[in-house]
Amino acid sequence: MACSTEQHKMHMCALNAEGNEELIRSITANATVECENCGAVANDPKYVCSPRQLPDIAWMGDGADQCKKC
Template sequence: MACDLEAHKKHMCTLKAEDNKECIASLSDNPTVECTICGAKANDSKNLCAPEPLPVV
């Protein structure tokens, strides 16, 4: 998945840099993927630059 500028505005790393805690909380309350670059977790891969599925436990 490519990380383009428009999509990057909705990624967890950008939201964290903007200190958008409310949005981060709503997008990561049931994480299924983790970014291989920064380690952020999200509910949906569209909110990460380099998503990988979290292991099923």
């Protein structure tokens, strides 16, 4: 999927190149999509060139309930 120059200014690959770490942290804090081109993750599809939905793994928990030693 190609993106326009105007859109690309706010994509993770362009933001990473600029080095705006605070903005990048806010855009990736609760990632729901991954770019199929570069693997960058983001909270919203508008921040990557070719978005693919990440799997919902919240149901998996942290594994503490399966610990036999606790």
